[in-house]
Amino acid sequence: MPCRSSQINLSVTILLAAGVMFLFALPAFLSRFYIYLFSGIFIMTLFAYGFHLLFTYAGYISFGHAAFYAVGAYTVALMYKHVSDSVWLAFLMALATSAFIGAIIGALSVRLNKIYFAFLTLGFGQLVYTVIFRWRSFTGGDDGIPGVMRGTLDFGFFQLSLKPLVNYYYFTLVIFLLCIFVLWRIVNSPFGYTLMSIRDNQERSSFTGVNVLKYAWLAFVISSMVTGLAGALMVSLCGMAYPELSFWSSSADPILATLIGGAFTFSGPFVGSACYVLMKSYLMSTIGNWAIALGLILLVLVLFFRSGIMGFFSQRFKVML
Amino acid sequence: MDFGVICIDILTGLSRGLLYFLIASGLAVTLGTLGIINFAHGAFYMCGAYIAWTVAHLIGNAMGVFWMGAAVGGATMFVFGLLIEFVLLRRIYAAEHLYQILLTFGLVLFIDGLVLEIWGGLPKSIFQPEYLTGSLSVMGHPWPVYSLFILLFSAALAIGLWFLLHRMRFGKECRAAAMDREVSEALGINVSRVFMLMFGIGAAIAGIAGGVGTALDSVSPGLGVRIIVICFAIIVIGGMGSLTGALMGALTLGMIESFGWHYFPDLAMLIPYILMAVILLIRPQGLLGGR
Numbered sequence: 085m086p087c088r089s090s091q092i093n094l095s096v097t098i099l100l101a102a103g104v105m106f107l108f109a110l111p112a113f114l115s116r117f118y119i120y121l122f123s124g125i126f127i128m129t130l131f132a133y134g135f136h137l138l139f140t141y142a143g144y145i146s147f148g149h150a151a152f153y154a155v156g157a158y159t160v161a162l163m164y165k166h167v168s169d170s171v172w173l174a175f176l177m178a179l180a181t182s183a184f185i186g187a188i189i190g191a192l193s194v195r196l197n198k199i200y201f202a203f204l205t206l207g208f209g210q211l212v213y214t215v216i217f218r219w220r221s222f223t224g225g226d227d228g229i230p231g232v233m234r235g236t237l238d239f240g241f242f243q244l245s246l247k248p249l250v251n252y253y254y255f256t257l258v259i260f261l262l263c264i265f266v267l268w269r270i271v272n273s274p275f276g277y278t279l280m281s282i283r284d285n286q287e288r289s290s291f292t293g294v295n296v297l298k299y300a301w302l303a304f305v306i307s308s309m310v311t312g313l314a315g316a317l318m319v320s321l322c323g324m325a326y327p328e329l330s331f332w333s334s335s336a337d338p339i340l341a342t343l344i345g346g347a348f349t350f351s352g353p354f355v356g357s358a359c360y361v362l363m364k365s366y367l368m369s370t371i372g373n374w375a376i377a378l379g380l381i382l383l384v385l386v387l388f389f390r391s392g393i394m395g396f397f398s399q400r401f402k403v404m405l
Numbered sequence: 406m407d408f409g410v411i412c413i414d415i416l417t418g419l420s421r422g423l424l425y426f427l428i429a430s431g432l433a434v435t436l437g438t439l440g441i442i443n444f445a446h447g448a449f450y451m452c453g454a455y456i457a458w459t460v461a462h463l464i465g466n467a468m469g470v471f472w473m474g475a476a477v478g479g480a481t482m483f484v485f486g487l488l489i490e491f492v493l494l495r496r497i498y499a500a501e502h503l504y505q506i507l508l509t510f511g512l513v514l515f516i517d518g519l520v521l522e523i524w525g526g527l528p529k530s531i532f533q534p535e536y537l538t539g540s541l542s543v544m545g546h547p548w549p550v551y552s553l554f555i556l557l558f559s560a561a562l563a564i565g566l567w568f569l570l571h572r573m574r575f576g577k578e579c580r581a582a583a584m585d586r587e588v589s590e591a592l593g594i595n596v597s598r599v600f601m602l603m604f605g606i607g608a609a610i611a612g613i614a615g616g617v618g619t620a621l622d623s624v625s626p627g628l629g630v631r632i633i634v635i636c637f638a639i640i641v642i643g644g645m646g647s648l649t650g651a652l653m654g655a656l657t658l659g660m661i662e663s664f665g666w667h668y669f670p671d672l673a674m675l676i677p678y679i680l681m682a683v684i685l686l687i688r689p690q691g692l693l694g695g696r
Contacts, residue, residue, distance in 0.1 A: 145503050147510065148446075185582055192682055195689045196641075202506050203637040204685070206444075210634050211678040218674065237588050256611045332630050334512055339507070379515025389498055 108391070111250045119253050120321070125361045126260040127318045128341055132353035133267055134311030135338035140347050141271055142303045143283030144204045147335050148209025152182045152308040154216060154330030156315030161229040161325040162222075163222060169376055171235040171246060171255075183305055185212070190304030194297055198286075206332060213330040229328030232319050256317050263310060267352065270306065279303055305386020311338075334374065343385045345398055345400070346392025355394050359364070407545035414663050415428075416543065422553040422659020423559035424621075427614045429636040430566055434649040436640075438583040438603050441494060441505050444487060445512040447633030448601030449608045452516065453478035453615025454624035456522050461531045471534040475616030479609045486608025491603045511590050511630065521626045530623035551621065560566070562610065569647070579603055638677040642684050644691025655694050 112117050117291040131153060138144045156178040158184055163174035193204040216223045222227070234246040237255070246252045270276055290296045319325050328334060337360070338353075345356020367374040385392070391399065432446045457474030464470045489512070497668040537554050560592050570576035580587045582596045590596050615624070635658070641655025658677060665676045672679075684691065 139503070139623065144501060145506055191684050195685050199502050199506070200637075200641070202444075203442070203634075204641075206630075207634045207637060207678060207681060210630065211675065214674055214678075259668060299562070314555075331637070333514065333517070336510070339510070349683055358578030375514055377512070377518075379511050379518055382510065382511030383493065386504050387493070390500075390504065 101193050103203075104261065108254075111253055116249060121255045121361065123249075123253050123317075123321050125358050126256050127314050127321065128319070128337065128357040128361050129354045130260060130263055130314035131311055132338040132341040132345075132357050133263065134307045134309075134314060136304055136347070136353045137267065137271070137307045137310065139281060139339075139342065140278040140293055141276055142300055144304070145339075146193075146205040146307075147202050147332065147339075148189070148205030148212075149311050149338055150313040150330045150332065150334035151209040151212035152186055153305060153315035153318070153334065154212065154325075154327070155182045156312030157319035157325045157329055158216065158223060158229070159312070161232045161317040162318050164233055164320075165229060166175055169195055169233060169235045170287070171237045172236060177311050178316035179309050182315070183309045186308025186312070187285045187307045188237070189310065190301045194300040194304065195199075209330065209332060209335060213327060213332070217332055223327070224325075226323055226327055230324050232323050232325060234320045249256070252321065254346065256321070260315065261315065263313065264354075267310070268391075271350070275299070280401070311354075319379050336378065336382070340382055340385075343382070343390075343392055346395035346398070348391070349394040349398055352394045353391055356392065359393070410547045413548050414545055414667055415660070416556070417552055418546060418663030419656070419661035420556040420559075421430075421663055422656035424555050424614065424618060424660055425635065425639055426649055426655035427559045429617075429633060429639045429651045430563065430648060431610045432633075432636050433640060433648055434566075434570070435604055435607045437466065437580050437647070438680040439494070440583070441498075443510065443607075444506065444509040444633060445489075445516060445629075446599050446611055447631070448513050448516040448520075448614040448619070448629035449482050449611035450632045451520065451624060451626075451629035452485070453482050453548070453612030455520060455529070455615075455629070456481050456526075456612070457616030457619055458529045458624065459533050463615050471475075471531070471537075472618070474611050476529065478616035479613035482612025482615075483609035486499060486605035489608075490604040495601075496606065499609075506527075507621075513633075517626055517629060518639045526626055528623035528625040529619070531619050533620045543678040555617065555621065559614075560580060562613070563652070566606075566610065570648070575599070575602070581642055599630070606646055611624055617674070638681040641681050641691060649694065650693045653654055657692065 085282055108121060108123075114122070131149070134152070135149050138146050159178040159181045160174045163177050167173065189205070189208045193201055193208065196204065200346070206247055217226060219225070234252055237244040237246060243269060244251060246255055263360065281294065282291075286296055308332060315329065318329075322343075341356040341360040342353050343356065344359050345352035345354065364374065367377055390394075410618075428446075431449070432443060435441055435443050435446070456473075456478040460474040460477050461470050462475065465631070467620050493507075493508060493512070497508055517637055533551050535549050538549075540549045541553060554645060570579065578594045578599050581592070581595060586641075620656055639651055639654035639658055642656070642657055643650035644653065658680060662673065662676050666673045
């Protein structure tokens with residue numbers, strides 16, 4: 085499957101730089117609603133990249149990523165509520181907890197083959213949901229944790245409150261770009277290529293001396309950290325942590341976003357998330373019950389449009405995007 | 406410790422376990438023959454339950470409405486299963502496993518949304534028929550008649566399924582088609598038809614189980630996913646792919662749940678997950694699975 089995307093030519097570089105500048109300039113001419121929506125797109129993109137790393141590069145499909153999303157969200161909410169309003173502390177803690185939970189669930193889930201992996205992640209995801217839902221004294225049960233604030237960034241010499249939406253937009257954007265850069269480096273490193281060899285032929289890569297379980301587990305942990313970070317960003321944006329974040333249907337979000345954009349391209353999750361967030365916000369305001377629509381979209385994508393939007397363009401213009 | 410109480414726990418575990426087996430058997434069979442992991446299997450159970458409720462709701466308190474509900478639920482799911490195989494699954498046998506999994510996951514999303522649209526979010530439950538209420542006395546302790554009924558009913562259906570698969574021509578055709586599709590076709594077996602029927606039968610069993618099961622627990626939109634997770638826990642515990650494995654897994658889970666509800670009610674909801682994790686740690690191939 086085409087996935088090697090290490091050669092970026094000049095035009096793509098220029099396009100990328102223009103795109104980034106555009107994103108930095110956006111708040112100047114957009115209303116609050118759209119700033120909020122774009123922050124949501126960045127967060128959904130990170131969520132989708134968490135799924136994408138496992139799905140596209142290692143060939144493992146996870147139906148339980150909502151668990152890490154919720155773990156990140158609840159960690160930040162609880163840190164702000166009980167410890168301090170330091171953004172550094174809360175986000176580091178969110179990375180640590182999602183990595184920890186991811187390490188446990190990942191170690192259990194990669195033990196069987198790739199097909200059963202989907203079920204195991206679904207099961208353990210529902211386990212996390214059950215724990216969040218039932219552990220009322222700690223997580224607030226089905227009431228969730230309302231009124232999550234946005235914290236303060238402490239740079240030592242000056243402090244930046246993230247309370248204004250524009251500040252939070254920039255914070256999200258910077259983390260988003262950093263994450264994408266790191267992921268880009270990861271998938272184009274020997275580690276990334278090893279993952280692809282596992283995806284293409286697990287047996288053969290283990291014959292060449294690759295410890296398949298270890299690599300799959302490492303990819304799982306990285307993926308859950310990215311997902312946890314997305315959850316951490318989301319909870320401050322919308323101001324509330326609630327158990328449905330970890331419900332199985334929330335695991336469908338990154339899957340749909342990735343497939344719409346094109347699973348086997350690097351830019352797919354971003355394009356897909358943008359379409360997905362816009363579509364979802366439109367569908368939710370027009371028809372209340374959008375799960376049916378999502379299900380239908382997924383069916384159509386799988387049956388007729390497996391390459392997704394960016395996959396389509398890549399084939400059309402013979403460029404790996 | 407009272408011996409009678411333990412007896413009750415064991416009987417309850419048996420009854421629960423057999424119902425679980427009934428649900429998981431359809432999944433195991435479609436996995437074994439079609440090679441497709443069907444995430445929508447739990448949704449079939451849920452739909453069967455809702456249809457049984459609707460029948461009971463429409464007809465009211467007539468004689469045999471309970472049986473009619475289960476039968477209509479099963480029949481509807483049979484037709485639904487045939488349709489799904491014919492319209493969707495058939496197009497995707499040749500594709501990668503990832504896409505098959507994604508397809509049935511899309512089906513889960515769709516059915517869940519549809520159920521929410523038709524029946525709403527509130528839990529629904531039907532009454533057990535008059536002659537199945539009340540309780541028996543087992544060594545001086547009461548045990549509900551309905552549990553005995555579930556035990557016998559599930560056992561009968563399971564034996565029927567075993568008979569179908571191992572003693573009838575259809576079962577032989579199924580196994581032949583699963584082993585080698587091309588050779589079976591060359592021998593004159595209509596493999597497409599066999600696969601379609603097999604998927605329908607799996608769905609029908611889930612539908613019937615749903616109709617019978619609603620009188621035990623209520624049904625609400627999240628049920629399908631809860632059931633599919635339990636089904637898969639059973640398959641992991643018992644070992645992949647075989648009906649015997651599914652039976653072992655289902656009975657183990659039923660027993661441990663029955664004792665768990667009794668002695669550790671706080672942890673009871675987590676039992677399937679914990680059991681699954683423990684098995685994965687100490688015996689990843691399952692209780693009966695070989696390497």
